[in-house]
Amino acid sequence: MSETESKKPGYAEIASHFRKLIADGTLAPGDEMPSMRDVCEEFNVAITTANRAFRTLKEEGLTVVRPGRKTLVADQPRVAATASARLKRIARTGKPYAPNERSVDHTAQLRSMADPMLAQLLNVELHDEIVLRTRTFVRDGKRTVFAVSCIHMRAIIDVPELLSPEPFGQFWQEVYTARTGKVVTKSPERRGARLALDHELEALGVDVPAGTPVPVLVLVNTFSDEDGPIEVWEDVYAPGLWQVDTE
Template structure:
């Protein structure tokens, strides 16, 4: 490392976390030894050990006898929306290792939720574009994602009404065609009971009406003309959420 300031354990953990989220380190891949990391980052073995413990606690790595530390299969780990967006910015890849998305839908709907209307600065019952998809990693459904997009985006990206995946994050198309800058608000997290249709999308097999708590992450995007999109992620019960910072 050429930086004068030595990185802390959290920064070292972030470095490897990004490699794992981006797919540069796939499940089963071996991480460098702690001594190699100590030399690369010019830090103490104690700092490296704390970084490795953090990755293990997050479920991203596991010890393997005779080998060292390897990337885990991560059956219960899902990246946050912010992490996915950062990965797209770094790599251009819409998916992580062994990940895809299914059950894409796109339609016009009127806003019945006062909170959503306020977030988009619209009136109740105004129309928005609603796009949904379910992220799947290694055969496991992990996240049900809903995007509510301001109708004005259709002027420049009419493809939003197609249920087919766009091949890239739609906002990149919007920015390229309009020259506008899109900013994201800080990610907001809350917990609530899942709706039956969300459990169905996530493949959670319970009787209708069964209370199942889920974690929900919300991101709001805006350009110079105001709010553009509210993106809500509903995570399958029991998943860890991992960011890259």
């Protein structure tokens, strides 16, 4: 096998390439995807590889095939980005939101840490005081993710703005690093499922009778600097959504 052949991308890499373009808005809802022939030429792959990549995107709800027409980017895919994907998009584009996305209902307050799992991840005692920031992501008019940030109290020494509910103009950890010189790193994303709490259903606009069990997908990310954990994210996804990373 030649060096050129050994470097040919697989279907997963091609699918990842187009996921990024869709996530960044370079390919917007309703846009035509490149033809299979163009994909084969661009990536120097066989038609079977290109076809499998396109089939993957279709199965993920990112594209749709119209009879007699080319493959199109889906108008309103039932897909919400993972926290990791959001961070990667921000790093690539500098944009805090995906196309047609915004965040609402921002809150910031000092609260007692009441969740044992999140307390362990943040390395604080149960009921210790933390900074709690929440917001809800909305895309195409639909509430998609209720996001909770649990932040260690030591962070407000250098970033007191964390106590204001106003959104930061940039990722707050970048402000923290600029002021302290401490680099923040992220642990691998944890994924699971549980029943939604009442306030989470309210934030996501899910109208069900009180006490109705509603299973939701939950993603958790932990961020640390040289002194230990500094922030834990918990993202709760609206029922009926699924998530794909851009990698």
